[in-house]
Amino acid sequence: MSERDPLPQRATTAILQKAIFSWQVAVTIIFTLLLFSLGPQPFEFWQNWFWLLAGGATTAAFVFSNLQDPELQQEALSEMFERQYDLNGIKNRVSQERVSDAMEYRRNMVTLAQRKQGAMQTQLMATISDIDDWIEHMYNLALHIDTFESNELVERDLRMVPQQINKTRQRMDMETDPVVRRDLERQVENLEQQLANLQATQNSVKRAEIQLESTLSSLGTVYAQMSRLGAKEVDSGRAQRLRLEIQDEISSLQDTIEAMDEVQAQSYTLR
Numbered sequence: 001m002s003e004r005d006p007l008p009q010r011a012t013t014a015i016l017q018k019a020i021f022s023w024q025v026a027v028t029i030i031f032t033l034l035l036f037s038l039g040p041q042p043f044e045f046w047q048n049w050f051w052l053l054a055g056g057a058t059t060a061a062f063v064f065s066n067l068q069d070p071e072l073q074q075e076a077l078s079e080m081f082e083r084q085y086d087l088n089g090i091k092n093r094v095s096q097e098r099v100s101d102a103m104e105y106r107r108n109m110v111t112l113a114q115r116k117q118g119a120m121q122t123q124l125m126a127t128i129s130d131i132d133d134w135i136e137h138m139y140n141l142a143l144h145i146d147t148f149e150s151n152e153l154v155e156r157d158l159r160m161v162p163q164q165i166n167k168t169r170q171r172m173d174m175e176t177d178p179v180v181r182r183d184l185e186r187q188v189e190n191l192e193q194q195l196a197n198l199q200a201t202q203n204s205v206k207r208a209e210i211q212l213e214s215t216l217s218s219l220g221t222v223y224a225q226m227s228r229l230g231a232k233e234v235d236s237g238r239a240q241r242l243r244l245e246i247q248d249e250i251s252s253l254q255d256t257i258e259a260m261d262e263v264q265a266q267s268y269t270l271r
Helices: 007-020 023-038 049-068 070-083 093-114 118-149 152-174 178-228 237-270
Strands: none
Touching: 007 049, 023 049, 070 093, 093 118, 093 178, 118 178, 118 237, 152 178, 178 237
């Protein structure tokens, strides 16, 4: 399987591999070989190699039934989905817990959908597909937080720049040459702009952490709403409004990520 393959295709391949290497297939193969070597002839026309055909047909039927099982398909899709995200790669412990909790909500949503049938199940699975995008943005936001927090240069400049501003102002107060004084004024302006960008960077991390926590709370609310959806409401506006709320959350997460990218770009430009 290639990571470039679509997720459903990789999930189907995973089901196929799991079925082929299952204990059921292993037992079928063993018994088939035993019957081929030592088995009786139930009919006069029976040939030993018929056992091989019977074993092959049994194995094929088992594999095919696994591929057609919707619960196994969804289980494989969930496993493949979660494997895309390395939670251990998130350094911020709180962010890691937020994304981990989001994954748990998703598992519960899948379980909830599997208990339904027909149009209700279809609607819930479509909602979970939106949740997948939601979790992807949460994961990306967590990585952005890591990137900002691991930037030692920002931490250093937050300590040093205010000191540089004070020292430059002290020099301005003592300087009598107008040209040198203007140069010092421009230096102060640049340092103040740098400090403003550094503080914006720091604040963007705080806002991102708040956004991640708020998003998780919203995800819990969505799960509660999904639990209360009745069969009569599948085609109603309530289910549609639920999906629109999810899209709004995704857009909000994307806006936060883009804002962090913009702040970081400004910081790099200033340097």
